[in-house]
Amino acid sequence: MDSVTIDTTKIKPAKKKPETALEKLNDTGLINTLLAAREREGMILFSTVDQFINWGRFSSLWPVTSGLACCAIEMMAVTMAHHDLARFGMEAFRASPRQADLMFVAGTVTKRMAPRVKQLYEMMAEPKWVISIGSCANTGGPYIESYSVLKGVDNIIPVDVYVPGCPPRPEAWLYGIIQLREKIKSQGYGAKWGLNK
């Protein structure tokens, strides 16, 4: 085995203590990072924490598998290949509310189902969003005069996006999803907790 020779001329002297203001600024590393970014010609991206976290959030919204009435049939159509929900990173419908961060309230919220819907929402981990789909979930729809149907799911849980229709076409559904993505983009990442709104 060859012996290893160390070229001592290439060893840089120990860094000297920063003295001037400029040296001190240099020493924080911030300037160096900026200079390095310039040298690397776009290989480093700058972003705000808000943008970065929100990008992560809206790019992989996982809906909880829950449907209440005929609108849920339309939800199945939305998830099928033709309308291709996967391009939004949200084809993974979770069977457990613990793993989901989006709830489609798709269908008629009957009085008897209402506490269950509320419980499902409360079981989801923050941050979470709700899209109310169809006339029934928005207002009670065709059953507004009924004794057994809740007049709008926003009576029991907060709703981010309302999609009208009976049932809404998958295109309307996708438009609602895009609106929710816009909403998440414009939020501060702590908005759900009441921080930096």
Add this chain to the structure above:
Amino acid sequence: MNAAEELKQAMPAAVVSTGMLIDKPLAIIKKEEILKAAGKVKEMGFDNLSVITGIDYRDRFEVIYNFFSYKKKENLVLKVVLDHEAPSVDSVASIWKVADWLERETYDLVGIKFTGHPNLVRILLPDGWNGHPLRKDYDMETEQFVTMGEDGEDIVSTDGSNLLRRR
């Protein structure tokens, strides 16, 4: 001779009148005789009791039994007329098993008592619901809410304070 007339011939004391309900043979039965008539209908070859409905006509209730025969492809409708104060009629669940749930539904929504029913409790609405919603005099003004108790049982209340969001 259609099935209703056949039934009248077999038990003339039980059948008040016969006719047609749209295109189905209809027999109006004395309410005391419904159990016997339901048994006779089974003997006549009807093998399906498809639905039992109750109607509130303000001065009377009517309970309507829709039978169908898969063998003969025939319909038969039986009807009993009940007074409005305390509507009650014998249960046919001992002859037609399916009547168990159908009668519970009619009890739940229209409030007709089926005497002799094995388990006459509400089937769609939770226990404790006030009133029978398909009655004409049902109170639509007071809204009733359902909440869940500790063990997941339904609790009916009119305020819904632990369900609704405060605004």
